[in-house]
Amino acid sequence: MSADEFGTEPVATYDLTHPLDAGTPTYPGDPPVELDPHATVEADGYRVTDLRLGSHAGTHVDAPSHTEPNGASLAAFDPADFVFDARLVDCGPCDSREAIGPEAVPESTDAELLLFRTGWAAHWGEARYWDHPYLGPAAAERCADLGVAVGLDAASPDPTPVGHGELSVEDVDTADEPDGVPAHRALLGRGLLVVENLTGLDRVPERFELRAYPLGIDADGSPVRAVAVTAE
Template identity: 60%
Template sequence: MPTRDLTQSLDTDATVYPGDPEVESSPAATHESDGYRVTELRLGTHSGTHIDAPSHTEPDGKNLDAFDIESFAFDARVVDCSESGAREPIGVDAVPDYESKESRANGERNENSEIEMLVFRTGWDAHWGTDRYLDHPYLTADAAAACADRGWHVGLDALSPDPSPSETGVESASESNEGEPAGVPAHRELLGSDRFVVENLTGLGDLPERFELRAYPLALAAADGSPVRAVATW
């Protein structure tokens, strides 16, 4: 069974959402002084490749430990949005068709019937570790709502499904930013419907269109999010 790691390296050069804790590491014990090695880590729950719990944006939302472990393995489909430019919205037309209520009532199924997660491939992982990474494409609220209505979680190879604060974007692309939504409406549409968001994936370029994504969070109590080791199998 082919397997691929879709996880960004979680090191001190990792891009974080503006205002979030930077990833830091320092020696807590060394071979020379202690006879063994331990590293102290400091990072936020949304560092690196990670999964958002509903409680990330929803005051009454569930934490990650409210979900069974099998909830974090997804039948996924890739949607190619690599033609999207900097700070460009990805609209509802990018969301694949789903069977109608009538076809479901008649027992008809289409190729999207078993999808649990839609993974948006923007190619923006190529800018990881640079200021450019903050100027990623983003989902419109309607696109996020369409995914939530279909019962689909969302993954993407970018920092957020919503626009990220960026001095580069504001200063050099102010005209294109005039229509950007305020707040985090795509997050609210998804997390408010108990859908997960997996952010900062990488290596989506030549994956098959359908695969299984396993994104297991750390066993943190009452977590609003967690770094994951995201692995694709097909």
Template identity: 50%
Template sequence: MPPYDLSQPLDPGVPVYPGDPEVSLRPHATHDADGYRVTALELGSHSGTHVDAPAHTEPDGATLDSVPVETFTMDALKLDCTEYGDGQPIPPAVLPSDPDADALVVHTGWDAHWPDERYLDHPYLAPETARRIAELDCHVGIDALNVDPTGSVDSDVSTHGIPAHHALLGAGKLIVENLTNLGAMPTRFTLDVAPLPLPDADAAPARVLGRVE
């Protein structure tokens, strides 16, 4: 069966965390002027579908380029969290006691709001949910901007903090954010994550595929 593309496009104007660099694409060379085409890109390391490394929030955390490449192919278990709405915490009750998986992929259905402002008001992992996932030794994927609250109005980290990031990244796990098309995936599948090979990276945009054997 062909793989499913679980990545959002890196178009100009895509949703980014408030204050992060916007995505910009502009012609650098064109067929008419130069005989070939080159596009100049400007974006942040957390743009579009991307992978957070522990170094994102943990001063002594591993950078993405130090993670063994085999880590990015994961046995994934999808969690149906589509009942949770705007700004609602996802509780530990959604978690299995023994996932038998490398990654838990949180399907909220919030990718349906990409790229509207409402996308920032997504459900998120309650701190105790993230801590439990870390105890289960699983990486996390989510079809939302953030595993912590974002909010289109109040996006001040000092207000709500980033406890889910600290729980997961502090345990050495990876977080894949801004996934899409999870509704097409079965409960069990293989998650292939291919981040850009940025040096000393806190995160990197990634092409993410879902495979079903």
């Protein structure tokens, strides 16, 4: 935690970002994160790192074009669109592949983003991470109806296909799980951003400002440095 000045009020900042390194878990089928020396002080007099990663690596934001054929890409958004008045929704502790129901979503809110804390960041780097909780379709639709962006401390607001985590197809009744990516479609289909793979949500209050700036690329998503800003 560090303190700076936000307006005239002293504030505290909390980093909610998983580090990006060669061990960063990536969504099944996505490219791995690779960091290799391109130039070294010994050979070249300076350092340059060859960085390779997918647009949805680590803690990242999804643009509508991630799932929507005519959805906007990141270039359509102003930097201010990635600063949110956030409200924490505490859903934890959740079970593996548990659907978060619409009852978890407030009936109304003046927040710009609902941030679902499931406790699943504790499993980052484990096979279990891919058996994460997710937003049930009705919960996602309620968020979309409220006109709020969504963030969560898990890999996706939709279930990751079974078999990539600890659980096998024999362990899970997939008849109860939605097909495709209905939560993404509900939110991104209305131009609402989604922030995934957050961490450290046990340290933040119910209301705070979330700053999640993407790289300056015109793409379907981007890694972000997600920072919570709160009154000290």
